Amino acid sequence: MKSRDAVDLAQNLLQVRAFEARRLDALNAALSPTMPFTGTEKDIPVQQSVCSVPVDSDARPAVKRMAARSETNFLPLVLDTFSQVMKVDNYLSSDGKDAGPWKWWQRNQMDARQTGLHRSALHYGVAYAAVLPALTPGQEATGAEVFWNPASPRQMTAVYGERMVWDPKVGGPIDDDWPLHALEINGNMIRLYDEQDVHFIGVKSQPHSTLGWTDPSYLRAENFSYIESRHHGIGVCPIVRYRDRVLLDGEEQLGIIEPLLAVQARINETTFGMLVAQYFAAFKQRYIIGWTAKSEETALKMKANNVWTFADNDVKVGELNETDLTRYIESKDSGLLDMSAIGQLPPHALGLTKVSNISDTTLAALEAAKERKSDEITTSFGESHEQAFRLAAFIEGDTAAASDFASEVKWRDASARSYAATVDALGKLGQMLGVPDEFLWEFIPGWTRETVNRAKQMRADTDPLAQVYEAPAVPDVAMTGDNTDNGQ
DSSP: OOOOHHHHHHHHHHHHHHHHHHHHHHHHHHHHHOOOSSGGGGGGSOOSSSSSOTTTTTOOOHHHHHHOOOOOOOHHHHHHHHTTTOOEEEEEEEEEEEEEEHHHHHHHTTHHHHHHHHHHHHHSEEEEEEEEOOOOOOOEEEEEEEEEEEOTTEEEEOOOOTTTEEEEETTEETTTOSSSSSEEETTEEEEEEEEEEEEEEESOOOOOOOTGGGGGGOGGGGGGGEEEEEOOEEEEEEEEEEEOOOOOSSSOOOOOTGHHHHHHHHHHHHHHHHHHHHHSSSSSSEEESSOOOOOOOHHHHHHHSOOOOOHHHHHTTEEEEEHHHHOHHHHHHHHHHHHHHHTTOGGGTOOOOOSSSOHHEEEEHHHHHHHHHHHHHHHHHHHHHHHHHHHHHHHHHHHHHTTTTTEEEEEEOOOOOHHHHHHHHHHHHHHHOOOOOOGGGGGGGOOHHHHHHHHHHHHHHHHHHHHHHSSSSOOOOOGGGTOOTOOO
């Protein structure tokens, strides 16, 4: 691709990115906390997303302060609940052994970086990972090193073809496992990926208007500077897409946060109403019609008296009852139950106090819906991980691992079970069904791949038969030519 063509393609993809940004920015703001109100007008947050109390309104400062503090955002907790149980622990080949590409996962610190990859896909409905060989300007790519770079959809935009579209270059339908092109932007630097090269493009001026990259004044050719291209030679655009679910009708991107935005807004409004009632009407209030205290001392004396008397017959004394806050609490719990049902979360994960003192069996039953949803999501993520592992193997030159479509990733077990009951069940599997111990170790709660490998090594070190089989052979002196009688 020529430099001019690369810049033109980047300009087109930036407009696609601007279209996606409206939804992605809204989802990002939904999990971003507002700044707390510290007591002055200038400290009130500019974005009042919790309730309809604009900063420039004539509402009392106390109301504005309560509006800023009424945010009770459970959406980050929803994201944490699912993200924390999705950890890849190993990658196995079709024969059940550790696959070779797993080393690139370790070298790229993906044990830790997978958290951001999974959270982005859960949050926005999609995330990406670029799997590339070592790129050197002016030289052919080498498979001696493989780099794994996850990216949020707020950083990367990828465009895909349709499976039923015939591509004359490949003599068949387009495979939508790989994008046609992808664009990654970081500040003033753009990376444009295609099936052969990575193009580096600089941006002199980024948009500051609400139109974003749809503003034609920023899409001028002179605003872009083509820097260089680096050849990867893979033959496909080396971007792997991660989706929380694979749907058949177009390119829907939902995630687990977007369906809960309306319920979260209702919880915030209920909290705001409760704070207002708590501030202004949580206590009984007395009123006097036809009399006013002449001094502050007299007013304090009246407040301290149990019985008030007045000489004027026209003076009327009354009392206003306090507002019952339990209705607001019940309304908030109702919103949390709706969020629990829609998000398939156990009620106790959202802090509902009605669930307490439950057994391990009951806890597992409560989390059944969450585990079913997690299994569906990890199935989709697992296919993407396997695609990335096969791409890493292809870059390295390991054709056997690259063509092993029966390989699979192993997820760490984080389900809610009784530790004693689980170990007892595993023991019965070994005794009654003859399942090897080394295989059952992988299902012990809390045991990672490294723990299982250490246990296997310790068993091998203490097994006398294994030591005999692994001991070097001792040469038979009687069978060698050195058995001579020096005295003859």
